[in-house]
Amino acid sequence: MLYDRFNRVLKNLRISVTYDCNFNCIYCHHEGWSYRDGDTLTAKEIGVIASVAKSLEIDEFKITGGEPLLRRDIVKIIATLRELKPRDISMTTNGFLLEKLAGPLSEAGLMRLNISLPTLNREKYRMITGVDGLESILRGIEAVYSYKLPITLNIVLLKGINDDEYREFIDFAQRYEAKIRFIELEPIVIDVKLFRKLYAPANKIIDYLEKISVSKIYRELNHRPIYILGNGTKVEVVKWLGNRYFCSYCNRVRLSPNGILKPCIMVEYGVDLKPFLRPTVDFDGLRNAFINVNQMRIPYNIVYHDFHEYSKGDTSSVDVSNSKCI
Numbered sequence: 001m002l003y004d005r006f007n008r009v010l011k012n013l014r015i016s017v018t019y020d021c022n023f024n025c026i027y028c029h030h031e032g033w034s035y036r037d038g039d040t041l042t043a044k045e046i047g048v049i050a051s052v053a054k055s056l057e058i059d060e061f062k063i064t065g066g067e068p069l070l071r072r073d074i075v076k077i078i079a080t081l082r083e084l085k086p087r088d089i090s091m092t093t094n095g096f097l098l099e100k101l102a103g104p105l106s107e108a109g110l111m112r113l114n115i116s117l118p119t120l121n122r123e124k125y126r127m128i129t130g131v132d133g134l135e136s137i138l139r140g141i142e143a144v145y146s147y148k149l150p151i152t153l154n155i156v157l158l159k160g161i162n163d164d165e166y167r168e169f170i171d172f173a174q175r176y177e178a179k180i181r182f183i184e185l186e187p188i189v190i191d192v193k194l195f196r197k198l199y200a201p202a203n204k205i206i207d208y209l210e211k212i213s214v215s216k217i218y219r220e221l222n223h224r225p226i227y228i229l230g231n232g233t234k235v236e237v238v239k240w241l242g243n244r245y246f247c248s249y250c251n252r253v254r255l256s257p258n259g260i261l262k263p264c265i266m267v268e269y270g271v272d273l274k275p276f277l278r279p280t281v282d283f284d285g286l287r288n289a290f291i292n293v294n295q296m297r298i299p300y301n302i303v304y305h306d307f308h309e310y311s312k313g314d315t316s317s318v319d320v321s322n323s324k325c326i
Contacts (some may be wrong), residue, residue, distance in 0.1 A: 001057040002290070004297040010290075011060055012252035013053045015046060017077060018066040019257050023094050024130035025118070027156050027198060029188035029265070040257045043073045045277050047080035049255060052286040058253075060088040066257070069097040075104045082109025090114060092154070096133050098140025102147050112150040114181075115141060119162045120172060128161065141176060151178040152236075156185055159200035166205050174233050183238040188265060202239045209235055220249040240301070247299035253290070261289055263296040270296070 002010040018040065021028075041049075050061060061081050068074055068091055081089050091105070092114040105113075117137065118128045125134040144151055153173055157163045166182065173180045185199045206225070210216075213227035219236065223245035227235045240246045254262050254270075259277065262270030271293050276285035 002294045004294050006248075006297075006299055008249060008297065008299075009251055010056075010253060010294050010297070011058055012062065013050065013058050013060070014062045014064060014252050014254045015050070016064045016066065016255060016257050017041075017046065017068050017071050017074065020070045021065055021067040021094075022070060022096055022131065023067065023133070025094075025116075026128055026194070027118075027158060027185055027190070029186060029190065039259075039274070041255075041259050041274075041277075043077045043080055045259070046077055046255075047083075048277060048281055049259075049261075049273060049286065050081055050086075051084055052283060053290060054084045054086060056287065056290055058290070059084075059086040060252075061086055061090070062252075063089070063091040065093075067094055067096070069093055069101055075101070075108045078105055078108040078110050088112075092116070094129070094133075095137040095140040096131070099136065099143045102140065102143035102149065106147040106149055110149065112152070113144055114152045114154050115144070116154045116156075117141075117169075118156055118158065119165060120168055121165075124161060128158070141178075145176045151176055152181055153178050154181050154183060156183045157200040157202060157205075158185065158198050161198075163200040163204070166208065170229070170233060170235065173235075174231050177232075179234045179236065181236040181238060184240055186240055201241060202237050206237055206239070209237070221251065222246050223249065244302065247301045250297070250299065253293050253297070261293045263293050264298070264300055266300045 004010065063077065071077065078089060089110055090112045091110060093116070095115040095117070098115070115137070119125050120134070122132070122134045126132045141151065153169065155162065155169055169180055182202055182205050184202050185195065187195050209227040212229060213235075214230050215228045217226050217228070218224065219226055222238055222240070223243060224236050224238055227237075229235065250264075254265060255273075256262065259272060259274040260270045261273055262268070271289045273286060273289055276282040276289060
């Protein structure tokens, strides 16, 4: 098992399988990449990388994009990961293609789904995503529920757009025995002015949950509070502003669609794994790459970040030269 310089364990590999997306969400952070490369890893190469990760006791795999369901071989990728018998295989998706793919994904070995659902209002949904797709997403959620795949609904809070819908989201989640995750907009690959316009603090929701919940626990990752409601619904709040411990327990590294293994969403450096995959596989090279990238990991918010600069609206001390963050 690998530990970084700050004694944080590494047990999660977040695998972005494509840069492509069928949506154009106004808040998208593009997994921290401000550019794209068309030389995408094959399903077999992803499987090789995951097998090396598993040999290092990294046994949680999260599939992301872009939109991962746009990959025609996405079911094969899931099946390949399942052969490694990891502790967890999950996916984050906008859900637009889930109605047809929920069954094949479940049968291939997907264990749970995070579905982005920024609003329950059709017109707002079209405005946020650029697609009139809410009805398709709702049918997709129905399909996932029918296959008994655990669902988490991801809601990025947007000021004046969806930050007043939290009660409706809680009622909706109960129908599908889903968890809810309210997420503060993060300043990653987003224009400064747009961020300031859209950022909505989660304080109002936290106050509401403190009143109606029957208990509260904390998830180590991001030091997230999880509120358990009387009906059994679990509601997470991902709050980065003012959260000194946001990065303290991070346990993941990230793989880009073109094979760059990087230590953090907030940076664009990492190790290119393709030379260890082509023309032949160099397993020692891949293992060493994981070890090296693990040592690049740092608790970003503590080392580089002063969150209070955002709350004061002062970004003068924060680098915006390469659009990585505000």
